[in-house]
Amino acid sequence: MQYLILAAEDDAAFAARDDIERSAGYWESWQGYIAALTESGLLAGAGGLQPPWTASTVRVRDGRRTVQDGPYAETKEQLGGYFVIDAPDLDTALHWAERCPAAAYGSVEVRPLLPPPGA
Amino acid sequence: MTDTTAAVVDEVARTSYGRLVAYLASVTGDLAAAEDALGDALVAALTTWPERGVPERPESWLLTAARRTLIDAGRRRDVARAALPALARAMEERSEQLSGGVISDDRLRLMFACAHPAIAPAMRSPLILQAVLGLDAARLAPAFLVAPTTMGQRLVRAKAKIRDARVPFRVPERHELPERLDAVLDAVYAAYGTGWDDVDGLDEARRGLVPEAIRLARLLAELLPDEPEAHGLLALVLHSHARHDARRDASGDYVPLAEQDVSLWSRELIAEAEAHLARAMTGGRIGPYQLQAAIQSLHNRRSATGKTHWPAIAQLYDGLVRLAPTTGTAVARAAAHREVEGAAAALLLLDELTGEIGDDAVAGYQPYWVLRALCEHELGRTTAPEAASRAVALTTSPRVAAHLRRTLGPGQGT
Numbered sequence: 001m002q003y004l005i006l007a008a009e010d011d012a013a014f015a016a017r018d019d020i021e022r023s024a025g026y027w028e029s030w031q032g033y034i035a036a037l038t039e040s041g042l043l044a045g046a047g048g049l050q051p052p053w054t055a056s057t058v059r060v061r062d063g064r065r066t067v068q069d070g071p072y073a074e075t076k077e078q079l080g081g082y083f084v085i086d087a088p089d090l091d092t093a094l095h096w097a098e099r100c101p102a103a104a105y106g107s108v109e110v111r112p113l114l115p116p117p118g119a
Numbered sequence: 120m121t122d123t124t125a126a127v128v129d130e131v132a133r134t135s136y137g138r139l140v141a142y143l144a145s146v147t148g149d150l151a152a153a154e155d156a157l158g159d160a161l162v163a164a165l166t167t168w169p170e171r172g173v174p175e176r177p178e179s180w181l182l183t184a185a186r187r188t189l190i191d192a193g194r195r196r197d198v199a200r201a202a203l204p205a206l207a208r209a210m211e212e213r214s215e216q217l218s219g220g221v222i223s224d225d226r227l228r229l230m231f232a233c234a235h236p237a238i239a240p241a242m243r244s245p246l247i248l249q250a251v252l253g254l255d256a257a258r259l260a261p262a263f264l265v266a267p268t269t270m271g272q273r274l275v276r277a278k279a280k281i282r283d284a285r286v287p288f289r290v291p292e293r294h295e296l297p298e299r300l301d302a303v304l305d306a307v308y309a310a311y312g313t314g315w316d317d318v319d320g321l322d323e324a325r326r327g328l329v330p331e332a333i334r335l336a337r338l339l340a341e342l343l344p345d346e347p348e349a350h351g352l353l354a355l356v357l358h359s360h361a362r363h364d365a366r367r368d369a370s371g372d373y374v375p376l377a378e379q380d381v382s383l384w385s386r387e388l389i390a391e392a393e394a395h396l397a398r399a400m401t402g403g404r405i406g407p408y409q410l411q412a413a414i415q416s417l418h419n420r421r422s423a424t425g426k427t428h429w430p431a432i433a434q435l436y437d438g439l440v441r442l443a444p445t446t447g448t449a450v451a452r453a454a455a456h457r458e459v460e461g462a463a464a465a466l467l468l469l470d471e472l473t474g475e476i477g478d479d480a481v482a483g484y485q486p487y488w489v490l491r492a493l494c495e496h497e498l499g500r501t502t503a504p505e506a507a508s509r510a511v512a513l514t515t516s517p518r519v520a521a522h523l524r525r526t527l528g529p530g531q532g533t
Contacts, residue, residue, distance in 0.1 A: 001285050089287040090237055112284045 002044060002084055002113040003093040007102035009080035014051040029101040030081075037083065037096065045084035052078035077106050084113070124169045131177045132161055137251035137331065139178065141229035143185055145288040150229070150250055151278040152189060160184035226251055226335070227342055228288040233277075234302035235286045242277045243302035244309055249274055252310055252331060262309060296346065304352045304408060307335045311356045333360060340395060347402030350395040351409035357392035358415035361385040373518045381422040389419050407443035410435055429458040446476065450486045462494035469494070485513035492527050503527075 016022040030048075037043040055071040071078055080102060087093045090110070097108040136157070143153035160181045174180040233246040245259045256271035263270065280286065291299050311332035333356055339346075340353040365383035368374050396416055399409045414435045421427050436452035449472045457465035469491055473481055481487040488510035495503035507527040514520040 089285045090235070091287050091289075094237070110284075 001087060001089070001115075003087055003090075004109075004111045004113055005083040005085060005093070005097050005100060006079060006109040006111070007081045007083075007100055007106065008077035008109065009102050009106040010077050013080065013102070013105055014078075017051075026101075033099060033101055036099065037085065040096075042085040042087055042092075042096070043083065044086050046082065048081040049079055051080075080106070124173060125165060127173050127177065128161060128164045128168065131164075131181065132253070133331075135178050135181070136253045137226050137229075137335075139182060139185065140250055140253070141225035142182070143189065144232075144250070145225050145228050147189060148285060148288065149278075149282040150232075151275070151282065152192060153185075154250070154253075156185040156188040156192070157181065159188050224290070224338070224342055225288075227290055227338060230303045230306065230335075231290055231299055232281055232286050232288045233306075234299045235281075236298055237284065237286060238277050238280065239273070240302070242273050244306040245270065246274060246277050247303060247306035248310055251306075251335065252328060290342070296343075300343070300346060300348065303339065304348055307332055307339065308352060308356070308408070310335065311359070329360070332356060345402070347399040347404050348406040348408045350399035350402075351406055351412050354392045354396035354399060354412035355408055355415055357388050357395065358412060358419055361388035361392065361419060367518075371518065373516065373522050375522070376418065377427075381425075384419060384422045386422070389422065392416065392419075405442075407439060410439045410442065414439070427458075429455060433459045446472070446480065446484055447486065450484070450490055454490050457490070457494060462497040465490065466494045466498070483513060485510065488513055489523065492523075496527050 013026070016026040019026075034043075034046065037046075052071045055069075057068040057070065057072045059066050059068070083096075083100075085093060085096055087096070090112075093110050093112075097103060097110045100108045102108050139157050140150070140153050143156060144150045147153060163184050164177070164181060168174070229250055230247050233250055234243045238246065241263070245263050248254045248259060249256075256274055257267045259274075260267040260270040265273075310328050336349075336353040336356050339349040343349045361384050362376070362379060364385070365379035365381070366374055374380075392412065393416060396409065396412050399412070414432055417428055417432050417435070433452070433455040436448065436455045440448050440452050449468070453465045453468035453472070456468055469487065472487075488506055492503060492506035492510045495506050507523070510527070511520050511523050514523060
C-alpha cells in the first residue's frame with residue numbers, strides 16, 4: 001500500500017534553504033531523512049519543491065483559462081516536498097512522517113494513495 | 120418454533136456480535152464490510168435455522184456465512200483479487216481458532232484500531248461501542264450529544280478511514296498505550312452506564328450490555344495487567360454491579376443507594392473489585408477510574424460497617440474533578456458535600472458549576488436538577504418546585520420519576 005507524505009513548511013523554513021547560517025543544517029536534516037528512507041527500502045518516489053512564490057495556479061471556468069500567481073491556497077505553511085512510500089499499514093507511514101524534518105517545525109500530512117485501477 | 124429460533128439468533132447476536140465483528144474486521148481490515156457481512160449472516164440465520172434447525176455451533180455457522188459474503192464482495196468489487204486466497208486461508212485458520220475459543224483478544228485489537236490517534240478523538244468511543252456491541256447511530260447519538268444523522272455520517276467516515284488508510288488492528292506497544300487506552304476504557308464504561316441507566320428494564324436491547332461491558336472490562340484487565348486504570352475500571356464496574364440486586368425492591372420500584380438493603384449486595388463481586396483496586400494502586404499511577412472505584416469502594420464498605428464515610432467520599436470527588444472535570448463528576452461531588460456540610464454547601468458548588476460552564480450546559484442534565492431540587496426543597500427555597508418539575512420532566516424512567524415525586528413532595532412535576 002502506498003502513502004504520500006506531504007511536508008509543509010513555513011516562510012522561515014523556505015528562507016533557511018538559502019540562508020548562509022542555516023542552510024547547512026537545513027539540508028543535512030533532509031539528506032539524513034532521505035538516506036534513512038532509502039535504506040528502509042520503502043521509498044517509491046520523492047520530490048522537493050521550489051518555494052511557493054514560484055507557483056502558478058490554473059483554473060478553467062466556462063472554457064476560459066485564468067492563471068494566478070502563487071499557490072492554490074494562501075496559508076502560513078506551504079507544500080515544500082513529498083515522498084511516496086510503500087508501507088504495510090498506517091502506523092508505519094505515521095512513523096516515517098514523524099521522522100520527516102518538517103514535522104519538527106511545520107506539519108506533515110499522510111494520505112493513502114488510491115489503489116491503481118484493476119489492482 | 121420460529122419464535123424460539125428468533126430468540127436463539129437474538130441470543131447469539133448479543134453474546135457473539137463483538138467477537139465475530141472483531142475477528143472478521145481484523146482479518147480484512149474493513150470494519151464496515153465486516154459489520155455488513157455479519158448482519159447478512161444474521162438475517163440468513165433467521166430464515167435458515169427455523170427450517171433446518173439451529174446448527175450445533177451457531178457462531179461457526181454465522182462466521183462461515185459472513186466469510187462467504189466478504190469473499191463474494193471482494194470479488195465483485197474486483198479489489199485485491201490477489202489477496203483473496205490469502206484472505207480465505209486466514210479465515211479458515213481463524214475459524215478453527217474460534218471453535219477453540221482463543222480469539223477473545225480480536226476484540227481488543229478492534230477496540231485499539233477504533234482508538235487510533237488517526238481517528239477523531241470524539242469518534243473513538245462511539246466507534247468502539249458500535250463495532251463491539253453493535254449499537255446503531257440512533258442509540259449512540261444522545262449519549263454523545265450529537266444528532267443521529269451526524270453520528271451516522273461520522274461513523275461511516277471513520278470506518279472508511281480505517282479501511283482506506285489501513286489503520287492496523289493490533290494492541291499498541293507499551294509507549295503508545297497512554298494515547299489510546301483512555302478511549303477504550305471510556306467506551307467500556309459507557310457501555311456499562313448505558314446498560315444499567317435503564318433501571319426499569321424497559322428496553323430489551325440494552326440489557327445485554329451490562330454483562331458484555333463487564334466481560335470487556337475483565338478482558339482489558341487480563342490482557343493489560345500492568346495498566347492501573349484497566350484494573351481501576353474493572354474495580355469500578357464490579358463495585359457498581361455488586362449492588363445490582365438491591366437497585367429495585369420487590370415491586371420493581373427503583374431504590375436509591377442510601378436506601379438499599381446492603382444484604383442484597385454481592386460480597387463476591389465486592390471482594391473481587393477490592394482485589395483489582397488494590398492491584399491498581401500498586402501501579403503508582405492514579406487515574407480517574409481508580410478514583411471512581413475508590414469512591415464506590417467506600418460506598419460498598421457500608422455493607423460491612425453499616426456507615427458511609429462521606430467526608431472521605433467528598434475528598435475523593437474533590438480529587439476527581441481536578442483530574443477529570445466533567446459535569447457528572449461535579450454534580451456527584453456536590454451531592455457528596457451535601458452529605459458532609461449540608462444543602463447550602465452543595466447549592467454553592469452547583470452555582471459554581473453553572474458559573475463555569477453556563478446554564479445551558481446543565482439544562483438537560485437530569486442529575487443536576489434532581490440534586491438542585493433536593494437541596495432547594497431542604498432549604499425551603501421558593502424555587503424548589505420549579506427545580507423539581509424540571510428534574511421529573513428530564514427523567515425517562517417512570518419508576519424513578521415516581522420516586523422523585525415522593526421524595527420532593529406531593530404535586531411536583533405532574
